[in-house]
Amino acid sequence: MIPVLQQPSQPDKKLHLQEVSVAQCIGFSEVMPEHEETLITAFLNTIQLPEYYSDASTWTVADRYTAVFWYAMHTQADTYASVPYQCPHCQKEHHHTFDMRDIAAEYRSIQGASYREREFNGKTIQIHCLNGEDAEALQLMRLKRDEYAEDSPEYRAENAKIRVHEVIFRLILPNAQAADAKREESDRTEWVMGMPESQFKKLKALVDSCESEMMHGVPLALNNGKFSLKSPPHICPSGKGDASTRLHLPFRCVEFIPRI
Ligand SMILES: [Zn+2]
Numbered sequence: 001m002i003p004v005l006q007q008p009s010q011p012d013k014k015l016h017l018q019e020v021s022v023a024q025c026i027g028f029s030e031v032m033p034e035h036e037e038t039l040i041t042a043f044l045n046t047i048q049l050p051e052y053y054s055d056a057s058t059w060t061v062a063d064r065y066t067a068v069f070w071y072a073m074h075t076q077a078d079t080y081a082s083v084p085y086q087c088p089h090c091q092k093e094h095h096h097t098f099d100m101r102d103i104a105a106e107y108r109s110i111q112g113a114s115y116r117e118r119e120f121n122g123k124t125i126q127i128h129c130l131n132g133e134d135a136e137a138l139q140l141m142r143l144k145r146d147e148y149a150e151d152s153p154e155y156r157a158e159n160a161k162i163r164v165h166e167v168i169f170r171l172i173l174p175n176a177q178a179a180d181a182k183r184e185e186s187d188r189t190e191w192v193m194g195m196p197e198s199q200f201k202k203l204k205a206l207v208d209s210c211e212s213e214m215m216h217g218v219p220l221a222l223n224n225g226k227f228s229l230k231s232p233p234h235i236c237p238s239g240k241g242d243a244s245t246r247l248h249l250p251f252r253c254v255e256f257i258p259r260i
Pocket residue numbers: 087088089090091092094236237238239240
């Protein structure tokens with residue numbers, strides 16, 4: 001039995017999850033590992049009790065990662081993980097071994113709604129948390145970027161587009177026509193793309209500050225369109241660095257999804 005989970009972005013809503021069957025695990029194996037956000041949507045839509053179902057592509061990314069994490073912590077016998085990394089303090093290769101349950105120590109419910117209203121350049125804009133659909137759109141952009149060699153100009157251009165869209169996907173402009181999603185998205189994109197670069201930096205800083213105000217669920221990092229869980233803070237085992245230079249290592253959520 002998996003205990004009922006409060007939805008981190010909507011604390012008055014509960015998520016009811018159940019363990020997957022062998023047949024369902026075989027279905028997940030069909031999804032390419034690099035389509036991880038698609039896999040997370042399929043997984044969460046499968047494990048919900050049908051009478052409480054809501055489409056996980058509409059949940060915030062933090063809701064999704066928290067639910068997968070919750071599922072894993074209640075179904076896995078071994079909750080220890082070991083993440084290899086190149087240490088920025090002593091330049092050696094270490095392994096950070098930790099109990100994944102410690103990730104939950106930083107769990108938080110959202111304060112207020114999952115969006116904020118702010119003034120920017122005379123417009124009242126809404127800044128909201130990225131959801132599953134946004135994460136899947138970023139995943140498609142990453143797949144397109146990864147068709148190019150990592151040191152090529154095309155790769156760098158696609159990567160820059162991803163970073164700009166991490167901002168665009170969080171915005172809702174005034175008078176947005178919800179009925180015409182395509183038009184609404186092209187208006188947002190046009191507005192941001194036409195902005196002077198210095199204005200974009202200000203917009204990005206505004207988005208980041210709203211994001212930390214709205215932090216909820218388990219701690220996540222977003223790097224170049226890719227989300228990861230942050231491992232519990234960690235200090236260099238060679239004794240370089242101190243408590244003020246604690247590391248958070250990226251940790252892929254998709255590894256929690258059972259496959260046979
Ligand atoms: Zn070290």
